[in-house]
Amino acid sequence: TQLLEQSPQFLSIQEGENLTVYCNSSSVFSSLQWYRQEPGEGPVLLVTVVTGGEVKKLKRLTFQFGDARKDSSLHITAAQPGDTGLYLCAGDTSGTYKYIFGTGTRLKVLA
């Protein structure tokens, strides 16, 4: 069974701090997505990474795909209360539609 493990599970930080969350697997993924989900809503796609070692930036968010395409990280600089939410990674194996989701990191940014 393919698993995507996310860490930490919960994170509570003060506004202005930096943080990194991780997504790890023993499987190789052809692409990996990061989503943010807010209470009562569906996941919203933030980014897709497809190349080993790839780094993508989205304003204060930096996403990295591991060289071996088995892991990924999300770094947030100067976190803001609006960043609060559940961050999910999802892996796509060989172009299939069965995105395998991690269990998520629940982030709370305190003002």
Add this chain to the structure above:
Amino acid sequence: NAGVMQNPRHLVRRRGQEARLRCSPMKGHSHVYWYRQLPEEGLKFMVYLQKENIIDESGMPKERFSAEFPKEGPSILRIQQVVRGDSAAYFCASSLGGGRPPQHFGDGTRLSIL
């Protein structure tokens, strides 16, 4: 999440009743995926459909659950004889084609079983 419409947003059923969840994909999208999310967990793939075809239902429980995506109208996820363990949030996503397109999710249906 604009575009993928799910209804109802909340559904309460008693044990043994039937639940019908609807999903209208984004305009022009002909591929629909259903996922289930239990509290404090990630999303689990259930079924992948194209218009009038079930492509993969390997994530669906073999009994009581069925899905369809007719030529006209929304995709329907149907749960017969619901049990407490069916309580979850059910999300639908749509895409233009198969392969690796970005998936756009609806806001889900929260099913509660009394």
